[in-house]
Amino acid sequence: MRIYLDNAATTAIDAEVFQTMLPYFTEFYGNPSSQHSIGRDVKSAIEEARKKIAQLINAHPGDIVFTSGGTESNNTILKGAVRDLGVRHIVISAVEHHCVLHTVEYLQQRGDIRLTVLPVDNLGRINIEELDKVLADSEEKTLVSIMHANNETGVMIDIEKVAQICQRHKALFHSDTVQTFAHYPLDVQSIPIDFLSAAAHKFHGPKGVGFFYMKKSSKINSHIHGGGQERGWRAGTENVAGIIGMAKAAELSYEHLEEERAQIKLLKAYLIQEIQKAIPDIRFNGAIDDTSLYRVVSLSLPPHPMGSLLLFQLDMQGICVSGGSACSSGASVGSHVMSAMNVPTDRTPLRCSFSKYNTESEVDVLVEALRNLYKDVH
Numbered sequence: 001m002r003i004y005l006d007n008a009a010t011t012a013i014d015a016e017v018f019q020t021m022l023p024y025f026t027e028f029y030g031n032p033s034s035q036h037s038i039g040r041d042v043k044s045a046i047e048e049a050r051k052k053i054a055q056l057i058n059a060h061p062g063d064i065v066f067t068s069g070g071t072e073s074n075n076t077i078l079k080g081a082v083r084d085l086g087v088r089h090i091v092i093s094a095v096e097h098h099c100v101l102h103t104v105e106y107l108q109q110r111g112d113i114r115l116t117v118l119p120v121d122n123l124g125r126i127n128i129e130e131l132d133k134v135l136a137d138s139e140e141k142t143l144v145s146i147m148h149a150n151n152e153t154g155v156m157i158d159i160e161k162v163a164q165i166c167q168r169h170k171a172l173f174h175s176d177t178v179q180t181f182a183h184y185p186l187d188v189q190s191i192p193i194d195f196l197s198a199a200a201h202k203f204h205g206p207k208g209v210g211f212f213y214m215k216k217s218s219k220i221n222s223h224i225h226g227g228g229q230e231r232g233w234r235a236g237t238e239n240v241a242g243i244i245g246m247a248k249a250a251e252l253s254y255e256h257l258e259e260e261r262a263q264i265k266l267l268k269a270y271l272i273q274e275i276q277k278a279i280p281d282i283r284f285n286g287a288i289d290d291t292s293l294y295r296v297v298s299l300s301l302p303p304h305p306m307g308s309l310l311l312f313q314l315d316m317q318g319i320c321v322s323g324g325s326a327c328s329s330g331a332s333v334g335s336h337v338m339s340a341m342n343v344p345t346d347r348t349p350l351r352c353s354f355s356k357y358n359t360e361s362e363v364d365v366l367v368e369a370l371r372n373l374y375k376d377v378h
Contacts, residue, residue, distance in 0.1 A: 002318045003362045008296050008353035014204040020248040024241040049247035058187045065233045066211050066243050070178040071099040073197035073212035077174050078103045080220030081143045082112050088140035091116045093126050094340035095150050124155035124286040124341050135169035147176040152337040153286030154296030160191050167192040182253035194218040205249030209242030260356045265294045267354050271363045278371040301348040310348050317369050322351040
């Protein structure tokens with residue numbers, strides 16, 4: 001039996017979501033660009049899914065563009081803002097996901113933009129006053145791209161406050177909400193945000209599908225050229241079953257948001273309590289209060305002779321956790337997030353991330369495994 005505590009990397013698809021998708025592989029298989037009845041039926045289903053997604057964030061359906069996921073969405077927004085909206089200055093935090101970090105570095109290397117990287121404190125938080133000052137001093141058209149919740153630590157920004165600062169300085173604001181969409185309420189009418197991005201597999205939907213929202217006044221052109229799909233904003237035959245599944249997963253997540261959040265918060269609190277008893281020298285990367293994503297705990301394990309093999313040893317015991325971002329799990333360099341937070345290099349970061357399918361007994365197994373790994377370490 002395996003224990004899966006890596007839900008910030010991906011989640012198991014919900015059985016109801018899977019059943020909703022199945023007919024779109026077998027019965028409703030038409031190409032949504034076709035003019036015949038089977039194609040039109042599928043096109044209608046896609047538009048219904050678009051309406052559902054839009055309603056959940058209080059957007060207009062025409063402002064939602066379906067993509068292959070968060071990476072494509074973020075690339076499209078960042079490159080499109082430079083290409084189509086005249087952005088010449090981009091501001092990010094030092095702990096952005098690599099799909100944002102590497103994209104803006106590419107734009108900087110091309111000479112397209114000036115890049116400002118805001119440092120974070122030892123809890124992974126940006127300085128809001130520093131952001132305000134950077135924008136006040138910026139003379140170029142500026143885009144701020146700061147993720148709502150960090151994927152490695154769970155540390156969150158005050159998205160409304162950041163959006164208001166951007167609005168005051170007439171800067172565009174994009175937030176990578178891959179870790180928070182369908183886990184927190186988001187209202188694009190009350191939050192002055194120009195772009196946000198999301199991915200279905202973070203909330204019990206299928207992999208390979210996501211979307212981005214773009215405000216009507218901040219329209220960008222297609223990043224992928226070809227056909228006229230997605231009203232010309234994203235060429236390529238739509239991932240029909242994926243889109244249907246994403247809308248269903250989002251609908252279910254928001255429908256059960258309060259009860260599932262309460263359940264998962266209890267698990268997070270239980271892990272924090274028990275791991276502190278088991279390993280007194282345990283520390284945490286980032287905040288562990290309500291300013292942090294309720295389903296993520298980033299542990300900072302004490303120095304251990306086999307520190308680099310701790311994840312492997314847990315995996316051998318059937319416990320699936322992460323050292324950080326799954327997107328860079330094959331990299332040989334350390335985490336840029338841990339480095340930005342000045343986490344000591346002799347300590348081992350370990351990310352535990354929960355879903356509605358996790359239990360207290362699974363936490364007990366993890367804590368006992370870690371206790372045994374550290375029992376002879378002084």
